[in-house]
Amino acid sequence: MTQTPLSDLGEFGLIDRLASKFEIKRSSTLKSIGDDAAVLDFQQKKIVVTTDLLVEGIHYNLTYVPLVHLGYKAVVVNLSDVYAMNARPTQITVSLGISNKFYLEAVEQIYEGIRLACEKYNVDLVGGDTSSTPNGSLIAVTAIGELVSDEAVYRNTAQTGDLICVSGDLGAAYAGLQLLEREQEMFKSDPTMQPVLEGYEYILERQLKPEARKDIIELLAELEIVPSAMIDISDGLSSELIHICTQSKKGCTVYEDKLPIADQTKKFANELRLDPSVFAMNGGEDYELLFTICQEDYSKLKNNSYISIIGHIVDTEAELNLIARDGTPVKIEAQGWKNFNS
Amino acid sequence: MTQTPLSDLGEFGLIDRLASKFEIKRSSTLKSIGDDAAVLDFQQKKIVVTTDLLVEGIHYNLTYVPLVHLGYKAVVVNLSDVYAMNARPTQITVSLGISNKFYLEAVEQIYEGIRLACEKYNVDLVGGDTSSTPNGSLIAVTAIGELVSDEAVYRNTAQTGDLICVSGDLGAAYAGLQLLEREQEMFKSDPTMQPVLEGYEYILERQLKPEARKDIIELLAELEIVPSAMIDISDGLSSELIHICTQSKKGCTVYEDKLPIADQTKKFANELRLDPSVFAMNGGEDYELLFTICQEDYSKLKNNSYISIIGHIVDTEAELNLIARDGTPVKIEAQGWKNFNS
Numbered sequence A, B: 001m002t003q004t005p006l007s008d009l010g011e012f013g014l015i016d017r018l019a020s021k022f023e024i025k026r027s028s029t030l031k032s033i034g035d036d037a038a039v040l041d042f043q044q045k046k047i048v049v050t051t052d053l054l055v056e057g058i059h060y061n062l063t064y065v066p067l068v069h070l071g072y073k074a075v076v077v078n079l080s081d082v083y084a085m086n087a088r089p090t091q092i093t094v095s096l097g098i099s100n101k102f103y104l105e106a107v108e109q110i111y112e113g114i115r116l117a118c119e120k121y122n123v124d125l126v127g128g129d130t131s132s133t134p135n136g137s138l139i140a141v142t143a144i145g146e147l148v149s150d151e152a153v154y155r156n157t158a159q160t161g162d163l164i165c166v167s168g169d170l171g172a173a174y175a176g177l178q179l180l181e182r183e184q185e186m187f188k189s190d191p192t193m194q195p196v197l198e199g200y201e202y203i204l205e206r207q208l209k210p211e212a213r214k215d216i217i218e219l220l221a222e223l224e225i226v227p228s229a230m231i232d233i234s235d236g237l238s239s240e241l242i243h244i245c246t247q248s249k250k251g252c253t254v255y256e257d258k259l260p261i262a263d264q265t266k267k268f269a270n271e272l273r274l275d276p277s278v279f280a281m282n283g284g285e286d287y288e289l290l291f292t293i294c295q296e297d298y299s300k301l302k303n304n305s306y307i308s309i310i311g312h313i314v315d316t317e318a319e320l321n322l323i324a325r326d327g328t329p330v331k332i333e334a335q336g337w338k339n340f341n342s
Helices: A010-019 A067-083 A104-121 A172-189 A201-208 A214-222 A237-248 A263-271 A276-282 A295-301 B010-019 B067-083 B104-121 B172-189 B201-208 B214-222 B237-248 B263-271 B276-282 B295-301
Strands: A029-031 A038-040 A047-055 A087-098 A124-132 A138-147 A163-167 A229-232 A251-255 A289-293 A307-314 A320-323 A329-331 B029-031 B038-040 B047-055 B087-098 B124-132 B138-147 B163-167 B229-232 B251-255 B289-293 B307-314 B320-323 B329-331
Touching: A010 A104, A010 A124, A029 A124, A038 A087, A038 A124, A047 A067, A047 A087, A047 B087, A047 B138, A067 A087, A067 A104, A067 A138, A067 A214, A067 A229, A087 A104, A087 A214, A087 B047, A087 B138, A104 A124, A138 B047, A138 B087, A138 B138, A163 A295, A172 A201, A172 A263, A172 A276, A201 A263, A229 A237, A237 A251, A237 A276, A237 A289, A237 A320, A263 A276, A289 A295, A295 A307, B010 B104, B010 B124, B029 B124, B038 B087, B038 B124, B047 B067, B047 B087, B067 B087, B067 B104, B067 B138, B067 B214, B067 B229, B087 B104, B087 B214, B104 B124, B163 B295, B172 B201, B172 B263, B172 B276, B201 B263, B229 B237, B237 B251, B237 B276, B237 B289, B237 B320, B263 B276, B289 B295, B295 B307
Parallel strands: A047 B124, A087 A124, A124 B047, A251 A320, B087 B124, B251 B320
Antiparallel strands: A029 A038, A038 B047, A047 A138, A047 B038, A087 A138, A163 A289, A163 A307, A229 A289, A251 A307, A320 A329, B029 B038, B047 B138, B087 B138, B163 B289, B163 B307, B229 B289, B251 B307, B320 B329
16 A cells, blocks of 8 residues: 655645535535634534544554544444434534554545445545654544424433333444454464454444434434433443433333344353353443333334343432343443443 | 531532532523423524533643632633533533642632623523532533524534634733743742732733634624624634634635734743734633634724734635745644643
């Protein structure tokens, strides 16, 4: 691969080159990259704003994360937060910090991932900043979106008796990460080893190339369901249930046998002699939507293959229970993403 | 000073503690920190969005930059971009990356600087992210603002004959940086040395605690002047003149004897046997506004002590000249902030 030093282009040359590959698709984008700020016009619509920072060595490991996927994921994790407000993402800004080890071609790969995410989710890249770093890299993305209906869906508005729903399946991204780290350790001890990833394509993809649940927000709109509360699952189901319940001043009962877990996640957890339910409850990086609906909406979702109803909201604050397969209630506690390994 | 490890609070405890010190002042902020995203309502107004990344070791040096000033400056440099669109900043988000060398008290100092800037410029902190880093720190700020009039003021709309104006004075922040670096070098060679900064308070303040020109945007509105083009001076006057002229497909003539330079800047440049005009043209980090006005507006600004008229726009594209004190034309070239030392 060609390796063009970034100094050959200079900061403005680099920005011009990267920006030229992005098209503006949104009518709310009046002015994109190229001035002191982007100019946006949302007419009467309310908007949402969210930001996420990914740091090399903390959130990603470039020895096994392809740069295209890094760019893609940095966008998707922000879009997931926008959807979790019952909003549609419209614009992003991206700040990229890279050391002088990065050549133009590497930066272009990161931006190719950003471009692919913008295309898939119909979002405009409208600004950003590129800086060198003394070492390591980072991506900070800010996403803006417009509300689907007049009101946002918050975390603190779940009601007693509401059904607790989750999209897709849980724990796969965490399983994928464990697999990648295991293979890396094996490679370190014997560099002639080739990683064995066959049969685990799904959990790898969930870790390396997560998607935000645009389709679920569209589905809910179609079914005329406005969730009573919603959050995206970035730190693990336990942590997000605690957010919804604490902020709503409620409790919850969820059932272990209702947790949606993919076959590959189960298979890999079993290989490690770990409980797949722990992956689902505490794994994190699922970017699925956790939401509550009133009981009247049950019939609209009961047979939907994209959504699992895993429990319900109870009145007693701070009484958060997972009912295990044998019927035993287990108190739900936040392990969180970062403490999971400790 | 007490040193509380961040792990004593956890991520959410830290966010709660930091967020509790920020008040919401803007009616456009419907929901601030505490959900997946902030919710904003600008009614019919168009908005602007800009983002800037500051990286330790590239943009700031913690051996001599106080943490409060770092937080303050990280906000101000973004607000400056908002004003440069002829907009008023309304909200910011802040992503902070810090290594485990940072204690709670240090993080609180950074946020105290952010809070002071929010208060001074009447801006709400509505979101952010806090992450650890393997080493070094960084701050990525995104600022949102609403347009003062119906249209933004861009860079690419300067007209032939327009007068070129600059607020405040130039080169002082660069002089302040040179002074700080000189004193640091002297301290390294003899740690018993105390820095000699007396008589240079102004240039130090310009480097350590820059301000964005809210007052100039208010003044222009009061005088009913809409600039034909505007940009903020972050990379040095030369670089910003080139942006305006290139994007407007025009040239410019500016006069060395019209460049506004503070006495302390001149004094320090003379001490280093350097030309103060070079500081003014290429120093950068001034965060003054560079703008063009039509000649009919001349009388409104001619005796204004906050604004210097330094030249005019000419028709011939790429003919950018600085007329030296002796009458010699010198081609204006972008040195930029980073290349200035090389």
